[in-house]
Amino acid sequence: MAADVTRQGVSAIDTPSNTIRFILDGERYELANVDPTRTVLQFLREDLGRKGTKEGCAEGDCGACTVVLLELNAEGDDVTLRPVNSCIQFLPTLDGKELLTVESLAREDGLHPVQQAMVDHHGSQCGFCTPGFVMSLFTLYKTNPKPTRREIDDALAGNLCRCTGYRPIVAAAEAMYDAETDTDWLRQPAAQDGRFKPPAVRVDALRDLQREASLQFAAAGRSFFAPLTADELAGLFANHPEATLLAGGTDIGLWVTKQHRELETVIYTGRVAELNESRVTASHIEIGAAVTLADAMEVIVANYPGLYELFWRFASPPIRNAGTLGGNIANGSPIGDSMPALMVLGSSLVLRRGRSRREVSLDDFYLDYQVKDLRAAEFVETVRIPVLSDDVIVGSHKLSKRFDQDISAVCNAYRLELDGETVTAFRMACGGMAATVRRAHNCEAAVTGKPWNEETIDAACKAFARDFEPISDMRASAGYRLRAAQNLLRRFYLESRGELEESVYAYGRS
Secondary structure, three states: OOOEEEEEOOOOOOOOOOOEEEEEOOEEEEEEOOOOOOEHHHHHHHHOOOOOOOOOOOOOOOOOOEEEEEEEOOOOOOEEEEEEEOOOOEHHHHOOOEEEOHHHOOEOOEOOHHHHHHHHOOOOOOOOOHHHHHHHHHHHHHHOOOOOHHHHHHHOOOOOOOOOOOHHHHHHHHHHHHOOOOOOOOOOOOOOOOOOOOOHHHHHHHHHHOOOOOEEEEEOOEEEEEOOOHHHHHHHHHHOOOOEEEOOOOOHHHHHHOOOOOOOEEEEOOOOOHHHOEEEOOOEEEEEOOOEHHHHHHHHHHHOHHHHHHHHOOOOHHHHHHOEHHHHHHHOOOOOOHHHHHHHOOOEEEEEEOOEEEEEEHHHOEEEOOEEOOOOOOEEEEEEEEOOOOOOEEEEEEEOOOOOOOOOOEEEEEEEEEEOOEEEEEEEEEEOOOOOOEEOHHHHHHHOOOEOOHHHHHHHHHHHOOOOOOOOOOOOOHHHHHHHHHHHHHHHHHHHOOOOOOOOOHHHHO
16 A cells, blocks of 8 residues: 655654654655555555565565664754664654655765765675665764774675675775765765764754654554553554554564564554663663664673673674664564673663553573463563672674574673682573573582582583574574574683683674
8 A cells, every 4th residue: 555645855744643754865755545554665565666675585684775863862953864674664663754765865966975985996796685785874974974894894794795795895895985075965975973964954953853652543444553662552552452562673573574464553662762762871881662672782781891792792783773682672583682682781671551660681581482461451661680790701702604694502691709619699680591581590509619620610511502402493403503502501611711712702892
């Protein structure tokens, strides 16, 4: 079902709360009669005829559909610029934002410096994936004036190329800053401080899109709600307990594109002010459930540097820019990468239903495969992570077939406290080893109170075998999973003692 489209100048007057409004190429679009589960990709290709953005996997994995979103921060005085996967981004989530596609970059007088660099360095053969690469590189061009090779690789982690090879694309990334630029803000590279600075008129245009009332409409036999406050969200969910709560759409998008589910009522959490806030107190890191993984990882890693590798390898930038920490937890996947680390830290969840709240330990949240301690019309409001002392050692390891943008076969997390050489407290949690993410209680008991040495680790690995009975599937056999998890524990032991001269992940820190 195509949307009814109206184009206006960016100074257009306010619109009713039943239309979606956003900016594309300097024009303000207003959409009515929008199927709430229509994707941005479908809108671009089918409604607007903008065929540069491609559909490859339709699940946010290949990056051929990458577009860039501009969004005001909470204070309304700055703009973020982030690539996302348009194939799983529902069209109503564009409300209040600016959209850039590959067609937005070129001008009549020539290609954008990113596009020209791709041409000059032979970064394209069949060309199908090229627009997605260009949009990911454009974001890097606008936000990082001197990227390292690792930062280039990370920017491209969500884009797959099947014929060109990555060397010429990386060469284009390194050369794209060399072109002469003009006054067009799209063509200006990042400032030396790496800050993205759009012209004031663009900021003002985004401010004009912001709502004082929630967005709600019905179309194609479906309803969509985008509340602005947690109270409003709680009330809507109480009145519509059958509704699907939509956050980043990185999993729910696949319900539609792959499983062809019909979502009759959708409540979007992305505009709820309280759910988009984070704060650090003396005792806790408190992260709203709708905070993106990209933003959540900054505050978590700032407090726990040992989790750098976990979040750096968590999917890809387009997924981290859309997916949320609360969504990853509430999804309840046994291979959700954030949960093992949050478990060993002793995290808890603030759950809300109507006006009532309760706090549940993450250890107790998962009851069985895809079964969670969530009551009807109850939702995750806040993730609370304890702030531990600096002498606590926290780490995590992920094992997957692909280094970037891949689902874990095994994901371990550890928390170690020592008094001299004696272990005073030890926690270990694992994903991919059972129907839910779980703590390794037998392993923990074998370590606590013992000297932190190889003999203790040997005993811990034997005890670990009693904690899990992993399955065999397409990612790994049961035996491989068990041996790999034990060996990763041994690696953590060696890393904690400084006995590994060079980590396999050291490349990512350069």
